[in-house]
Amino acid sequence: MEGARQARAHVARLDLSAAQVAVLDGQAHTARALWNLLHEYCTFRQGRLATVKDCDTAIRQARREIDWMGQLPAQAAQAVLKTYWQAWANFFDPGHPAGRPTFKSRSRSRLAVDVPQARDLQVTRVNRRWGAVSLPKVGRVRFRWTRDLPGVTRGGPAGRITGARLVKDAFGWQIVFRTERQVPAPAAHPGPGVGVDRGVTVALALSDGTMREHGAWLRDGERQRLRRLENKSARQRAARPPRQPASRRLARTYDRIARLRATAKRRAVDWQHRTTTELARTYGVVVVEDLQITTMVRSATGTIDNPGRNVRQKAGLNRSIAGEAWGRTVTLLEYKIRDRGGLVVKVPARWTSQTCHRCGHRDPAARDGIRYACVNPGCGWAGHADTNAAINIRNAAGTVVSGRGDLGAARSAKRQPPRAA
Structure with missing residues (x-):
């Protein structure tokens, strides 16, 4: 029976020190800034449109001349360029629902860094609960081991890891492994x-x-706490002078609101996975x-x-x-x-x-x-x-x-x- 290539993603929680969190935050903000620079370079360019080669040359020159651009690993910078051009390809595809690429806001965009080369990861299993992975410019980091990864453990599933993406949410940094396996073609489903x-x-x-x-995604006490935090954030915004950045107290309130909403989303996704x-x-x-x-x-x-x-x-x-x-x-x-x-x-x-x-x-x-x-x-x-x-x-x-x-x-x-x- 002819097999097929199956691509899947596996999410795991990273165990980072405060210094490592700061490094990843800096890389993610640099990646966002690079996206905005690419968008400005391509959309406000006079004369002919920029090509992939033009953008690649501009990125290499910026990394030599701008100190903070060096925070982002070179492979991650190339991944930003690839993602940006894919966004334009999706926009011009008549069958794709994607809209026109835009600038990424610091407050609204999700912090993320790509690790496109699987050989840089060097994934190993430490014990029953933890694994270890190497992240560029961060070092060796532990992650929560919840499922065997293809090609890592002896006797585990056959296949390989093709890359990873680091993503930050309200609970902290996580790593999303991109995996690939060769699986046999499934037989026809006998169900009705x-x-x-x-x-x-x-x-x-x-x-x-x-x-x-399903029931409510948040318990009664959690819903009441969310309502109190939303009212508190409204009072803090009203007391803030116009056109001034958010205070640390308001930022902490936003973080607590985001954590409760992320809790509700996790429970919703868990129910959807089990039900489907x-x-x-x-x-x-x-x-x-x-x-x-x-x-x-x-x-x-x-x-x-x-x-x-x-x-x-x-x-x-x-x-x-x-x-x-x-x-x-x-x-x-x-x-x-x-x-x-x-x-x-x-x-x-x-x-x-x-x-x-x-x-x-x-x-x-x-x-x-x-x-x-x-x-x-x-x-x-x-x-x-x-x-x-x-x-x-x-x-x-x-x-x-x-x-x-x-x-x-x-x-x-x-x-x-x-x-x-």
């Missing part, structure tokens, strides 16, 4: 097909009548709506001449949709099902929540909150609205928009006629 409706009241409703739900893994193991074909999430969460404020209506209610709905991270759920589901020989199919989202799956009658008045009651006198079906939508999504597999996974399964899904429950 299912439609999945993504919602706010119910996170995931399946066409077989089951649901996947369970779905990928159980079902061979998962049908979801092809949602335009960016359009759905647009503000309803409107303009001065044409102000919006129910702005506060729409803002609350937008926050709920963003908190569910529907796009990330499908992204996780796609690669997990593909690894198991299954398929994720996207179908048009129109009318799925207003149509009765049994008789096909469509009426917006049939849905009242989470309850759906068909108004067709000859049908009269009643049940959970999200389950009804999930069945309609499963039945719409014959009008597939796109499929991720086995191409043969995608073609058979396109030929599949709509089915009644």
Whole structure:
């Protein structure tokens, strides 16, 4: 059976000293400044457009003439250039949703440094809990060992580490290993097909009548603490003189808010990973709506001449949709099902929540909150609205928009006629 190359990422927490944190912070800020210099050099250049060679020459000259540019390793600087040009390629690609590259703000951009050469890492396992890695201009650093890395431990998974990326979040610095393995092509998934409706009241409703739900990402005490910190930051901002940088007290408040929000995100991602893994193991074909999430969460404020209506209610709905991270759920589901020989199919989202799956009658008045009651006198079906939508999504597999996974399964899904429950 012919194999395939499988690229994956593994995140591990770094154990750094205060001096090492300062070094990595300096490298990340230098990488951000280099991005901004490249953007200025390319967009404000007079005459012909700059080429990759022009940018590379400019970077080498800057590293010789500007002292602080030397904080960033040479390979990491080349990675910034490569990422910048890839951003332009994504922008000019008609099928890619990326926008035009812009300058990176110090306060809003994420601190990150690339280590593109795997030979520089020299990854070893120290003991059961810790591994060690070499970082350029930082030295030998320990990281939390939670999973065997390809090509590192004897008897571990076959493969290799192709590089890494250092990323800082509210909990500190982490290392993201890029790994590559040669795996056999998966056999066709024997599981049944299912439609999945993504919602706010119910996170995931399946066409077989089951649901996947979760509680609040933060506990009651954590939510109250977050509310107090947000009120405190508002008072501190009001007391700050205009056009003055944030005080250390305000910065500490921001850090505490960021840590609570990062805690909520970690719990959300953990639930999504566990839930999508369970779905990928159980079902061979998962049908979801092809949602335009960016359009759905647009503000309803409107303009001065044409102000919006129910702005506060729409803002609350937008926050709920963003908190569910529907796009990330499908992204996780796609690669997990593909690894198991299954398929994720996207179908048009129109009318799925207003149509009765049994008789096909469509009426917006049939849905009242989470309850759906068909108004067709000859049908009269009643049940959970999200389950009804999930069945309609499963039945719409014959009008597939796109499929991720086995191409043969995608073609058979396109030929599949709509089915009644």
